[in-house]
Structure formats: C-alpha cells, structure tokens
Amino acid sequence: MNNSSEHISLWEKQSFLTRDIIIVGAGITGLSAAATLKENAPNLKVTVLERGILPSGASTKNAGFACFGSVSELLNDIETLGKDGMLSLVEKRWDGLQKTCQRLGRSVIDIQTKSGYELVFSEPSNFLNRMDEVNTILKPFFQNEVFRKTDDRISDFGFGQTMHLIENHLEGQLDTGKLVAALWKYCSEIGVQIHTGCEVEKVIEEENQVLIQCRDLTFSCNKVGICTNAFTNKLLSKNEDLSPGRGIVMSIVPKNPLRFEGTFHYEEGYYYFRDYYGKLLFGGGRNVDLEEETTTDFGINQQIKEKLLSDLSTIILPNQAYEIEMEWSGIMAFGKNKSPIVKKTSDRMAIGVRLGGMGVAIGSLVGEEVAELLF
Ligand SMILES: Cc1cc2nc3c(=O)[nH]c(=O)nc-3n(C[C@H](O)[C@H](O)[C@H](O)COP(=O)(O)OP(=O)(O)OC[C@H]3O[C@@H](n4cnc5c(N)ncnc54)[C@H](O)[C@@H]3O)c2cc1C
CATH class of the missing domain: 3.50.50.60 (FAD/NAD(P)-binding domain)
Known part of the structure; x- marks a missing residue:
C-alpha cells in the first residue's frame, strides 16, 4: 500500500x-x-x-556523562585535529551542554557537577607536562585551569592499580532518559x-x-x-565517512556503599564509570574487539564484558562483592x-x-x- x-x-x-x-x-x-x-x-x-x-x-x-573530554582524549584530538580543532570541539561540547540546560532546565535532566576524573595506570614520561599543555590551550575559553592532579584521593576512592588521578571540576553527569x-x-x-x-x-x-x-x-x-x-x-x-561503533553499559549494585562519586574515565575514554544514586554505571571496552563492535546491531560482546568485569574487581571495586542489575548496548558513529x-x-x-x-x-x-x- x-x-x-x-x-x-x-x-x-x-x-x-x-x-x-x-x-x-x-x-x-x-x-x-x-x-x-x-x-x-x-x-x-x-x-x-x-x-x-x-x-x-x-x-x-549512553552512560549520561556531561563531559567534554579527558586529558588523554584531548591529547588524541590534538593529534587528529590540531590545537585549534581540539579547542573548537571542546567549546562546542560545552556550549551544547549549556544549551540543553537552558532549554530544559538543570533539575529536569538531573545534571549534577560532581567532577570528572581520569585514572592513569602507568607513569607516562610526559603525561603531566602534557596536562599543563591542555590546560594552557583551554584557558582562554574557561579562564581557569580545568585539569589538576588529585592523587591524594586514590586511596579514599579505593581504586586499585591507579598511579595518578586527574580531576576536571567542570565535568558532570545527567539522566539521559x-x-x-x-x-x-x-x-x-x-x-x-x-x-x-x-x-x-x-x-x-x-x-x-x-x-x-x-x-x-x-x-x-x-x-x-x-x-x-x-x-x-x-x-x-x-x-x-562514518562507521558504527557499539558500546556496552552495565548497571552494577555494589554490596557495600560506593566510596566515590563523580564520573571517571581511563584509556582515552574507552572505559568509563560513574555513580548513580548508590549504583555504578560502567561501560566501554570497545577497543578490546573493535572489528566485532563496528556494527549497527545491538548486543553484548562476551569478551568485552569479561574485560569490564575483570577491571571492576581489580581497579574499580577491588575485592568487593556486587551484582549486575542490567546490561545494554547502544550504537555510536565514528570517523577519521x-x-x-x-x-x-x-x-x-x-x-x-x-x-x-x-x-x-x-x-x-x-x-x-x-x-x-x-x-
Ligand atoms: C554506550 C554508550 C555510551 C555513551 N556515553 C556517552 C556519555 O556518557 N556522554 C556523551 O556525551 N555521549 C555518550 N555517548 C554518545 C551519545 O549517546 C551519542 O553521541 C548521541 O546520543 C548521538 O545522538 P544522535 O541523536 O545524533 O543519534 P542517536 O541517538 O543514535 O539517534 C538517531 C536516531 O535515528 C533513528 N533512526 C536511524 N535510522 C532511522 C531511519 N531510517 N528512520 C527513522 N529513524 C531512524 C534511530 O533509531 C535513533 O533513535 C554514548 C553512546 C553509547 C552508545
């Protein structure tokens, strides 16, 4: 018909x-x-x-990060887009978030600015110098330093294997639904x-x-x-020039109260987790099996799930009990x-x-x- x-x-x-x-x-x-x-x-x-x-x-x-990029992601953006290109992308992300808040209201979308953190596991020779470089590029836009080292919080948060923690006090989280x-x-x-x-x-x-x-x-x-x-x-x-990229998110209920709040990333944003009213949302790991994840089909890749669960019990909630409440996937789009x-x-x-x-x-x-x- x-x-x-x-x-x-x-x-x-x-x-x-x-x-x-x-x-x-x-x-x-x-x-x-x-x-x-x-x-x-x-x-x-x-x-x-x-x-x-x-x-x-x-x-x-998605996982509801109100973010504009961690240091390692922004360094990667400098490689592909140059310094001006990276700054312009950050400005657009920031302005986009402000636009959404203005249009809908901050409380309506439950946006909370609790800080974002990047976990660094090894001692890259010039990572901290390069953090300063990123701060310098962003300063004309934000007026202030965006990223700072907060290693003293690693033990408060209880993270395993983590050598440095880089805080972004402007990063937040929201309810994407x-x-x-x-x-x-x-x-x-x-x-x-x-x-x-x-x-x-x-x-x-x-x-x-x-x-x-x-x-x-x-x-x-x-x-x-x-x-x-x-x-x-x-x-x-x-x-x-666009190809699909599947991403997975798990909702985790820890047996003990979470010791951290905020949004967290590691490995150039390939892994991300956040608190959500006492629960933990944890996702990513696409880089474990990029070929399989270049798809428009929804689904859970078991190899990636295993890697996430391994990181959960060694880095995020070391030796702690938890339950997986839900798991789901979504499809993003990437290009050069x-x-x-x-x-x-x-x-x-x-x-x-x-x-x-x-x-x-x-x-x-x-x-x-x-x-x-x-x-
Ligand atoms: C697991 C995961 C975690 C993420 N985490 C974050 C995060 O924390 N922070 C962040 O900023 N971003 C995150 N993202 C990325 C973010 O969600 C996306 O970049 C953003 O939602 C894209 O929005 P969009 O409207 O362009 O595309 P989409 O949300 O994909 O919307 C496209 C719509 O088009 C519809 N459609 C497709 N084809 C047709 C057709 N032929 N006819 C009619 N309708 C059609 C689809 O059903 C879909 O609803 C994440 C994404 C995923 C998958």
Whole structure:
C-alpha cells in the first residue's frame, strides 16, 4: 500500500503527511533540530520520524556523562585535529551542554557537577607536562585551569592499580532518559509532530519536494534533515565517512556503599564509570574487539564484558562483592576524527551525524546547526 491507495484520507494527507520540514531520527540531535526550527519559525510544519517505538540509537542508551573530554582524549584530538580543532570541539561540547540546560532546565535532566576524573595506570614520561599543555590551550575559553592532579584521593576512592588521578571540576553527569523525555515533551508542546515506529526506507528528492518513504506511507516536505547518526549511510546516495561503533553499559549494585562519586574515565575514554544514586554505571571496552563492535546491531560482546568485569574487581571495586542489575548496548558513529559531519547535501537536504562518544554534550548544538541549514 502507498498514499495513492485508499487507506489515506484527505485529512491525513493535509495534516500529517504534507509538511514543511521532516527530521529523520528522534535522538538528541533530531529532537534538538526540530525544537530549533519551531523556536525560530513557529508556523513551520515540522515532523520527526523515528524508526523505534523508543529512540533506538545512542541517545537513551549512553552512560549520561556531561563531559567534554579527558586529558588523554584531548591529547588524541590534538593529534587528529590540531590545537585549534581540539579547542573548537571542546567549546562546542560545552556550549551544547549549556544549551540543553537552558532549554530544559538543570533539575529536569538531573545534571549534577560532581567532577570528572581520569585514572592513569602507568607513569607516562610526559603525561603531566602534557596536562599543563591542555590546560594552557583551554584557558582562554574557561579562564581557569580545568585539569589538576588529585592523587591524594586514590586511596579514599579505593581504586586499585591507579598511579595518578586527574580531576576536571567542570565535568558532570545527567539522566539521559529524563533529557530525551523532556526534549520530546518540549517538542510536542511547541507543535512538532513526532511519529515512532516509522523507519524511513527511502528519501527521494524531486524538483519541488522531497518524498520520504516510510513503511506504507509517503510523506512529502520541502526540506529534510537527516539526524540518524550511525544509521545514516543507507539513506544517502553517497556514503559519508562514518562507521558504527557499539558500546556496552552495565548497571552494577555494589554490596557495600560506593566510596566515590563523580564520573571517571581511563584509556582515552574507552572505559568509563560513574555513580548513580548508590549504583555504578560502567561501560566501554570497545577497543578490546573493535572489528566485532563496528556494527549497527545491538548486543553484548562476551569478551568485552569479561574485560569490564575483570577491571571492576581489580581497579574499580577491588575485592568487593556486587551484582549486575542490567546490561545494554547502544550504537555510536565514528570517523577519521571526532568532529561531527554537519552539512547540506543538496538544496533540500542537510545532515547532522557522526557524534562520536560525546554526543550528549554536542547534540543540541549539532541539531541547531542542522536547523540553520534548513531555513
Ligand atoms: C554506550 C554508550 C555510551 C555513551 N556515553 C556517552 C556519555 O556518557 N556522554 C556523551 O556525551 N555521549 C555518550 N555517548 C554518545 C551519545 O549517546 C551519542 O553521541 C548521541 O546520543 C548521538 O545522538 P544522535 O541523536 O545524533 O543519534 P542517536 O541517538 O543514535 O539517534 C538517531 C536516531 O535515528 C533513528 N533512526 C536511524 N535510522 C532511522 C531511519 N531510517 N528512520 C527513522 N529513524 C531512524 C534511530 O533509531 C535513533 O533513535 C554514548 C553512546 C553509547 C552508545
């Protein structure tokens, strides 16, 4: 069946299927793009199409770090993007977080700035000097030193194998479910139509309109924004430089009270953990089996899970009892560097994709940029 069949009424065609702008993907980026469009042009008819019943990519599956990069990650960004590129990415992540807080309210998304820490296990010859280098690059933006050595807390926190602890007092954590739910509610209140269970199969650009094929329906619109992150290439006529990266998160209930609060990372952000109301959220380890994790399929890689559990009992909760409450996976998108791809692919189409491992921070800004490209 399609729209020419008799299952579509005149009313449905006018009020649901014929739109000014359609955004594909209801993650942080897509919802932020839709919100920006309506904020700036309240009369625009905007629809978001989401394939899942819930958002089904990364936005509700991450660990909820409100972060902009650890020292080792930022050093890596200097390698791929240069100092200015690294600074610009940090600024965007920071501004994106502020934008999300302004739009939704800090308490609504349960953002808490409890500090973030990087665990360092060996004595890299110049790591601490390079920390100073990163501080110097960031200083014009933050005015103050961002990273400092807090080795005295290692024993308070009870970590094993840890030689140094680098604190970032600006890093926080949030509730990613509350964030997406609030963004969703906000979009609905300002008049965005959101349809779930609508997997877009094809985007057809015609001279005067764009047709969006979705199961047995065809939507038409003037312009389309693609915010499907890791799942983007199958919708484009020309592939972008992006590959999927699966990530796993476990919710751990320790038998004894946790001795630390905050967000923690190690090995260039490949591993991350945080407290969540007495529980521990722990994830990462993609680098253990990068080939297998380059997938858009959800699932738990047992080799990675074993590595996480081994780190749990040697580094994070040495010799302590715990229970695994839940485990899940989400799909990110990566490329040759960590900058998102935000661009027009034609007069009628813009994309905002490849948000990497810090899309919670940068998502609202990328959404805003996509919206600007569609005006
Ligand atoms: C395990 C894990 C941990 C992470 N931890 C953090 C963290 O602590 N901090 C942080 O900043 N970032 C983190 N991230 C990254 C962050 O979650 C992502 O960068 C961000 O959510 C990307 O948002 P998005 O809206 O661009 O993409 P997504 O959230 O993936 O949204 C894309 C949406 O498009 C939909 N879609 C795809 N194809 C179609 C189609 N054909 N038709 C209709 N809909 C479609 C998908 O179902 C999905 O809902 C983590 C990610 C994962 C997976």
